Amino acid sequence: MSLPFDTLDALMPMHLQISRDGRLRHAGPTLRKLLNSSVGEGRHFADVIEVYRPKRAETLPMLLELAGRRLQTRLRCGRRVALKGLVMPDGAGGAIVNLSFGIGVVDGVRMHSLTSTDFAVTDLAIDMLYLVEAKSAAMEASRTLNRRLQGAMMVAEQRAFTDALTGLQNRRAMDEALKRLIRGGERFAVLHLDLDFFKQVNDTRGHAAGDRVLQAVARVMIDLTRKNDFVARVGGDEFVIILDGLTDRGRLAELADRLIERIEHPIPVDGDICRISASIGIAFNRPDAMPMETGAQLLERADEALYSAKRHGRAQHAFSDEDVVRELP
Amino acid sequence: MSETNNDYGAFYAVPIHRTDKWVIEMHGLIARTLQCFLQDTYGQGIWQTIAELAKLDFDDFEAMLDYDARTVEQVVDAAGMCLEKSRDALLEDVGTYLITHPNNEGLRRLMRYGGVDFFDFLHSLEDLPGRTRLAVADLQLPELELTDSAPGQFLLSCHSGAAELAGFGFVLVGVLRAMADDYGALVILDHRGALGEAEVIDITVVETDFAEGRSFELAAAPPPIRRETTS
Numbered sequence: 001m002s003l004p005f006d007t008l009d010a011l012m013p014m015h016l017q018i019s020r021d022g023r024l025r026h027a028g029p030t031l032r033k034l035l036n037s038s039v040g041e042g043r044h045f046a047d048v049i050e051v052y053r054p055k056r057a058e059t060l061p062m063l064l065e066l067a068g069r070r071l072q073t074r075l076r077c078g079r080r081v082a083l084k085g086l087v088m089p090d091g092a093g094g095a096i097v098n099l100s101f102g103i104g105v106v107d108g109v110r111m112h113s114l115t116s117t118d119f120a121v122t123d124l125a126i127d128m129l130y131l132v133e134a135k136s137a138a139m140e141a142s143r144t145l146n147r148r149l150q151g152a153m154m155v156a157e158q159r160a161f162t163d164a165l166t167g168l169q170n171r172r173a174m175d176e177a178l179k180r181l182i183r184g185g186e187r188f189a190v191l192h193l194d195l196d197f198f199k200q201v202n203d204t205r206g207h208a209a210g211d212r213v214l215q216a217v218a219r220v221m222i223d224l225t226r227k228n229d230f231v232a233r234v235g236g237d238e239f240v241i242i243l244d245g246l247t248d249r250g251r252l253a254e255l256a257d258r259l260i261e262r263i264e265h266p267i268p269v270d271g272d273i274c275r276i277s278a279s280i281g282i283a284f285n286r287p288d289a290m291p292m293e294t295g296a297q298l299l300e301r302a303d304e305a306l307y308s309a310k311r312h313g314r315a316q317h318a319f320s321d322e323d324v325v326r327e328l329p
Numbered sequence: 330m331s332e333t334n335n336d337y338g339a340f341y342a343v344p345i346h347r348t349d350k351w352v353i354e355m356h357g358l359i360a361r362t363l364q365c366f367l368q369d370t371y372g373q374g375i376w377q378t379i380a381e382l383a384k385l386d387f388d389d390f391e392a393m394l395d396y397d398a399r400t401v402e403q404v405v406d407a408a409g410m411c412l413e414k415s416r417d418a419l420l421e422d423v424g425t426y427l428i429t430h431p432n433n434e435g436l437r438r439l440m441r442y443g444g445v446d447f448f449d450f451l452h453s454l455e456d457l458p459g460r461t462r463l464a465v466a467d468l469q470l471p472e473l474e475l476t477d478s479a480p481g482q483f484l485l486s487c488h489s490g491a492a493e494l495a496g497f498g499f500v501l502v503g504v505l506r507a508m509a510d511d512y513g514a515l516v517i518l519d520h521r522g523a524l525g526e527a528e529v530i531d532i533t534v535v536e537t538d539f540a541e542g543r544s545f546e547l548a549a550a551p552p553p554i555r556r557e558t559t560s
Contacts, residue, residue, distance in 0.1 A: 109547050109548050110548040113546070113548050114547060114548070115546070115547055116445055116547060117445065126442060126547075127442075129442070129547055130439060130442040130460065130463075131463055131464070133435065133438060133439060133442075134439055134460070134463060134464030134465075135464060137435045137436070137439070137464065138464050138465050141358070141392045141393060142393055144392070145391055145392065145393045145394075148391075
């Protein structure tokens with residue numbers, strides 16, 4: 001080899017020169033950094049670098065056999081970094097091995113605190129680092145947009161499931177909830193509640209007063225139910241309460257009566273008071289019924305019970321007939 | 330984003346229709362940069378005033394959508410009016426902001442990849458539009474051309490071409506001034522106005538080692554180009 005070390009150091013800062021006896025003659029400046037300066041010129045190359053693909057190479061002839069092929073190597077000292085390599089004969093019986101981080105360049109630079117002067121100016125390593133940073137910045141901008149869109153979507157969905165006047169859930173939300181509970185085979189009760197004498201409030205006091213009454217009723221229902229119970233306004237003055245896991249007739253009757261009693265409290269509106277009442281129909285979901293009942297059928301039974309309560313003079317609750325018939329002793 | 334700033338505004342801001350040939354598209358990153366500059370420098374209140382003055386029908390520009398260049402132009406005009414600043418001075422401030430504001434540390438780092446000293450950096454400027462496209466493929470920046478006129482003397486032509494980027498040269502002056510500081514170089518910059526399709530900037534490098542620059546280590550963890558502000 002007649003080329004001065006400086007020349008090869010600038011062209012290939014990560015190269016090794018191996019003499020004809022297999023010993024290390026010189027290592028490029030960046031490679032020396034990786035080896036923690038413990039280059040050990042004069043040591044056998046196989047003590048410094050492990051060549052393991054495409055074949056193990058522990059002697060110079062074995063190494064030269066791999067000339068021109070892509071080598072996978074690992075340093076034996078320092079952090080035992082994995083490197084890509086290429087070996088070629090040096091024309092004097094020895095070999096030159098040029099090494100590169102390959103795709104591991106980002107970690108390599110971080111681990112060894114390398115700077116741009118540690119790479120040949122023709123090396124694309126720096127451009128690759130640039131690209132990695134630029135891409136993550138662009139990706140971050142993209143993620144920011146996604147997060148905002150996701151937030152907007154959740155708000156829109158929330159709006160789509162909420163009754164604007166009372167803040168309760170709406171009919172669509174109820175349909176979803178019923179579907180989910182039935183699919184899960186849960187035992188639960190459906191209360192269908194319809195206000196009595198509400199039409200009179202609307203007709204004599206106006207819609208604004210009617211709205212205030214609906215809001216007051218909504219508050220009563222939220223107050224008397226548990227946090228996980230489902231309360232929806234499904235029509236003008238119609239509400240549905242779904243009580244997951246509650247199938248005790250006594251407790252349900254008690255709850256229904258308390259709801260009616262609280263709704264009958266005089267509601268102050270604009271210095272005046274409104275008096276209304278409510279009727280309630282109750283039906284149970286029967287997860288073991290064959291064929292399985294749909295949400296619509298279950299609601300229909302609650303609705304029938306509601307009308308039976310109305311027929312019996314309003315301001316009271318009634319259970320679905322079928323539940324009475326099927327009730328176990 | 331702040332609470333007062335309606336985060337969902339952009340949801341309703343309809344990106345422009347690509348079929349409308351009368352609309353000149355502008356990349357949202359440019360529009361968003363302008364907004365962030367105004368918010369970070371002058372505060373949320375001023376931004377809202379400017380947005381109203383510009384008759385925006387949404388609250389925020391979104392970096393990853395396209396906008397009508399005229400809308401962005403309206404914001405520049407409104408900002409100039411509101412802040413009583415000339416258009417040129419305003420655009421130059423945008424350039425300085427891009428490099429110096431902590432929210433843009435990621436961008437400063439990307440610019441520092443240009444070279445190890447300010448000369449190196451100047452020589453890399455012609456690559457800037459290409460480098461930008463590597464990161465954001467559809468972001469078109471004006472072509473740049475650097476000519477040496479005498480030792481330490483350069484002429485930078487900025488081919489803004491299409492009308493929507495007119496004045497980009499002033500942004501560039503702000504960027505160059507801030508980058509010179511970053512490298513610790515002493516330079517004199519002069520925007521010579523438009524010469525045909527191109528804006529021309531005179532650059533005189535008096536000293537490359539004038540002051541201690543800011544540090545730049547390859548290995549630093551890359552910060553996001555812009556963190557979400559809590560203004």
